[in-house]
Amino acid sequence: MQALSINNLSKSYKELKAVDNVSFEIEKGDFFGFLGPNGAGKTTTINCIMGLANFSQGEIKVFGKNIKEEYREARKLIGLAPQDYNFDPYLNIEDVLVYQAGYYGIKKKDAMPKVKELLEQFKLDGKKEVDFRKLSGGMKRRLALARALVNSPKLLILDEPTAGVDVELRLELHKYLEKINKEGTTILLTSHYIEEVEKLCNKVAIIHQGKLIANDHKAKLMEKLDSGHTEILLNKNIRPKKIEHVEFHNKRVIVWNHGRHQLKNVFGYIQSQKAIIEDVKTVKDSLQDIFLRLTKK
Ligand SMILES: Nc1ncnc2c1ncn2[C@@H]1O[C@H](COP(=O)(O)OP(=O)(O)OP(=O)(O)O)[C@@H](O)[C@H]1O
Ligand SMILES: [Mg+2]
Incomplete structure (x- = not known):
């Protein structure tokens, strides 16, 4: 079963082809690295998957659900930690997670065990009554990750999750991601820390100026x-x-x-x-x- 399949996706901003006829697939269970220099088209691709950017050409399916025709079903299967986050600055961080669960139709009392677990996992439980503006940069990153996981997604999309995160926390996040990947969560990861991708991912694609220029098993890519x-x-x-x-x-x-x-x-x-x-x-x-x-x- 394909966790994600992208077929001939193109997305332009006026004359600029931000994503140019891109196709790739992610199999269930993959830890997929998505690399490319600044401005290559990674976030734009992710925005298309999330229905946040309107694309004119191509088709995207998440576990077989077409993200245009079956938007709600597809969206339910995905968790996204975006590159730029968009939290409500007046919500305390526990509520950030509760609201996100609500967005997926999960009631507060059903969401609370998971919310508690995530706040603990990401060492945010001491800060749960604090609002977002009072968190440090690294804490905001952790909150973004916790929020992406609140609906227990089958496909987790991480757009530079460890940018600005200290070494210790980064290693801890790696462990956690490896664990949930082993337990069955498919992960798409973009990062500028290539050692991170080399360590975690089994497959790697490289996008450059909107075009996919490599896509293979990590070992094969390195061998080829x-x-x-x-x-x-x-x-x-x-x-x-x-x-x-x-x-x-x-x-x-x-x-x-x-x-x-x-x-x-x-x-x-x-x-x-x-x-x-x-x-x-x-x-x-x-x-x-x-x-x-x-x-x-
Ligand atoms: N909303 C927008 N309007 C116009 N141009 C955009 C918009 N979003 C992105 N672009 C352009 O599309 C191209 C791809 O941007 P994108 O954000 O996808 O790059 P990226 O690979 O995520 O880069 P980075 O590593 O810096 O995050 C860039 O040239 C960018 O300026
Ligand atoms: Mg980006």
Whole structure:
């Protein structure tokens, strides 16, 4: 069962194509990373899923429910922690959660156990009578996450949930997200912390200038873009030689994976220069390297 399927989605703001013919699917149980530089179209895509942006072309389904034709059913299945939040500044934070539950048709007395649990989980129970304006930045982020979970969504959408959150809390959030993902919540995560995506997600898509430029299992993506390298350290400088996919930097020789077949050649050249090899390291690209390379083009 697809938790989310997006087909040929386009969304323009006047001349600007913020989302340009994007298609991808998220399977039930996935922890899906959605990456892209500033202005790439991530939030716009999310706004289309949520029915917050009106799109002219394409189709979006959440667990098989069309978000235009079956809006209420689809919306019930989703929880969103938005990039920019929109809390009522005069509500205390317990009421923020109770109101959100009410939006899904959950009565206060039925919502309270979950509200209590979430306030505790996100260490907000000491602040429940305080209004939103009196929270710190990190507390607001936690509240946004708690609010996204109040209806026990099957698809949780997190638009930069850990921006401005301290390291300790970030690690705690990671643990919590991993836990609910294991328990069956499908998660779509956007983040500028690529280590976070690398750590948590099983699949990754990259959007750039409105277009999807990668979408694969994380491991496959890293394998497909096999662009690690081997670094050879020498005891002395040698003269550079022209060999494809090989770079000479004084004592350091870099052999890109595309040039692996040249290794024998390279070792031969090093020997002919009477240099001694002191160290050989193979370096695998991180998701960050892949991301930067793909979005630089
Ligand atoms: N309401 C709007 N009216 C006009 N243009 C918009 C609107 N919302 C977004 N855009 C434009 O659409 C493009 C995509 O923006 P979007 O917010 O989707 O980017 P993003 O990938 O979420 O970036 P970030 O990482 O900075 O959050 C940008 O060029 C942005 O200026
Ligand atoms: Mg955004």
